[in-house]
Amino acid sequence: MPTLLNPGQRRQPKQLRSRLMVETIVEAAHQVFSEHGFEGATTNQIAERAGISIGSLYQYFPNKDALILDVQRRHHEDVLTTVKNAMQLSGVLPLRDAIRSVIAANLDMHLQSPKLHAAFEEWIPAESKLVDRDGFRKEMATVIRAFLSKRPEIAQAAPLDQTVFVIMNMVRSVMHASVRDQGSHVDRTKVIDTLTDSLLGCLQPVCVGR
Known part of the structure; x- marks a missing residue:
């Protein structure tokens, strides 16, 4: 059953560096979901594809639900x-x-x-x-x-x-x-x-x- 997120739950990037990181994460999520579907994809795969730590990913996206919405x-x-x-x-x-x-x-x-x-x-x-x-x-x-x-x-x-x-x-x-x-x-x-x-x-x- 999908998790219904509060739209404001995701941290909004303010600095250019943070915005670029979010764009990189969303692009990585797009690629991983395209290859594995929603159920087969993991946040670890997405973080690895983005070239960041899982902790950095969770600073902006609390879970896969938030990622698929942005994708x-x-x-x-x-x-x-x-x-x-x-x-x-x-x-x-x-x-x-x-x-x-x-x-x-x-x-x-x-x-x-x-x-x-x-x-x-x-x-x-x-x-x-x-x-x-x-x-x-x-x-x-x-x-x-x-x-x-x-x-x-x-x-x-x-x-x-x-x-x-x-x-x-x-x-x-x-x-x-x-x-x-x-x-x-x-x-x-x-x-x-x-x-x-x-x-x-x-x-x-x-x-x-x-």
């Missing part, structure tokens, strides 16, 4: 960065190619660390308030809405809120399912193409000349 916060930032970069690079492509490019970048990022994503799903309760899922979803919705509103294929002043809601939840479900089933019956190309076509279908009502 997921950073994961949310990485997902947003990946999506934003893919959107920027695909801005001049036709709509289908642009959507496919963004989906491919997002999926590839998720498939790189299946054990890490399994750790998120298995350990952090969906109702936990310790991870700002609402903030992440709102920012992602803003990013997608801005991307679509700039596309010449999308009608000006089209109502995008419900479309973005459906797109986000469809993509999230497929990404997580692909990570869970990786190595069994997941065909990366078919997943990307099918999801691309599904999103294009969602966009038909707001496209120009529909």
Whole structure:
């Protein structure tokens, strides 16, 4: 059963040296959770990977629970960065190619660390308030809405809120399912193409000349 931490339980670094150490610990935790999952990882492994003593780690993170929370916060930032970069690079492509490019970048990022994503799903309760899922979803919705509103294929002043809601939840479900089933019956190309076509279908009502 996951431990529900008080969000203020982790010591907050103030000096630059301490902030750099925390970043090093979180990166080490990201690597160890990616390799061993939540249950298989230990704080000793993480401290060793970070090149610090276990005592130094415990100064900032009281246990694995605190570490996985910070790793997921950073994961949310990485997902947003990946999506934003893919959107920027695909801005001049036709709509289908642009959507496919963004989906491919997002999926590839998720498939790189299946054990890490399994750790998120298995350990952090969906109702936990310790991870700002609402903030992440709102920012992602803003990013997608801005991307679509700039596309010449999308009608000006089209109502995008419900479309973005459906797109986000469809993509999230497929990404997580692909990570869970990786190595069994997941065909990366078919997943990307099918999801691309599904999103294009969602966009038909707001496209120009529909």
